[in-house]
Amino acid sequence: MFSYRHAFHAGNHADVLKHLTLVATLRHLMRKDSPLTLIDTHAGAGIYRLDTDAAQTSGEAEAGIARLSNLSASENSKQNSSQTHVYQAEKATGSIATVLQDYLDLIAHFNPTATSSAPRVYPGSPFIMHALMSEPERAAVHDRLRLFELHPTDIQALSAHVAQLHAGRQISAARQDGFEALKALLPPPVSSGGSRRALVLIDPSYEIKSDYAKVAAAVQDSLKRFATGVYLVWYPIIPRPEAHSLPRRLKTLTQQAGRTWLNATLHIGQSSQGSGLTASGMWVINPPHTLKAALDEALPQILDVLSAHRGSGAAWTVEQGD
Structure with missing residues (x-):
């Protein structure tokens, strides 16, 4: 049950999609000056070093946030021919998308002493949410912020990281099943x-098949308790029946509750090794009206x-409905 450690995957393409969506959603919600209760059901360790053996072993951050961070590199770096492919998106559009720049600036905030564009520290969802809620204007x-994590090592790290924020009762971290919490x-x-x-x-690891059913049950129960809440569900896109059916199940539950929805997916293409996660999605219930355009x-x-330099299958989608 506790074999999954996000330290091996921090900063990968799935984190990019999840945290980009989270930032875009929170920016809109925080335009109002009424307080938010923020809940992360599977908080992990909260923040990660990308220069550890775990991160270096997987290399997922190198193929994820490290590549994207080059978009914010200096003009001199942009002239380096070895980096030409990195800047194709910026050249094609004339500028980096607003929410993408916001996300990259946020990551850079956690790496103030970095000597290159590649970050050494990557904030998980708890620290991204804390960073936004603690900005001077907010x-x-x-x-x-309410955080939950069951992994014994990760909750210990999370609690230590949260303690360093000196945020008092504004943030809590508990070793508890986030679905139940x-x-x-x-x-x-x-x-x-x-x-x-x-x-x-809601972003479990889905390391066990029952997580898919637990996600659907948690969404169904939550919508009965608080239909107007904003719910973000991350899910992997993999050849498993439970994974394939989860978006359809979430759509049904959302429509039954009479709520609006948005579904965003990102597939970065097959790797030369032919293994590892290549695609994931974000299901958002009651999404801000600005979210689709931002994504x-x-x-x-x-x-x-x-x-x-990857294989076939690269694609992105953003769908929304009533």
């Missing part, structure tokens, strides 16, 4: 202004960079 709102947190508490707002990120602009640029 900090006074006092959003709350949702039941006690929804609906969220009423703010002083009388509103209830929450964003829930439509950013995903082609991301695919142009991450699919370079």
Whole structure:
């Protein structure tokens, strides 16, 4: 059950899609000055070093965030012929997509002493959410962040990382099943202004088949408890029946609840080794009206960079519905 460690996969293409969607969604939600309850059901260690043996062994960050970070490199770097393919997206459009630049700037914030464009530190979802909720123009709102993780090593690391933030009661990290924890947190508490707002990120490893059914059950229960919440569900696109049927199941549950939805996918193409995850998706319930346009602009640029020198199958999609 605890064989999966995200340290081997931090900063890969799936993280790029997940965190780009998360940033774009939160930027919109944080335009309102009423507080948010932010919940991460599978928080992992919170933040990761990309120069560890784990990250170096998989090389997934090198093929993910490291490649994308070159988009924000200096003009001199852009003239380097060995990097020409990296900048095809920027040259084609004239500029980096707004949400992509926002995401890359956020990653750079965690790497202030980096001597190259490749980051040495990658923030997981908990630290991305904390970074946005603690920005000067947002900090006074006092959003709350609730983190859950079952892996004994990762929850220990997560708790230590959170303690270093000195955020007090604004952030909590618990060794608890995030699926079960949702039941006690929804609906969220009423703010002083009388509103209830929450964003829930559900991103298990799916290392066991039962995770797919648990995701669907958690979404169904959450929508009954708090139909107006914003729910982000990450899922792998792999040749497994449970994985193939999950988006269809989520669509059915969303439509039964009478809510809007958005489904974004990213497939970076087959690798020369022919193994490893190559595609994933983000299902968003009650998405901001700005999200589709933001992803439509950013995903082609991301695919142009991450699919370079790979095999067939590279593609991206963004669909939405009522």
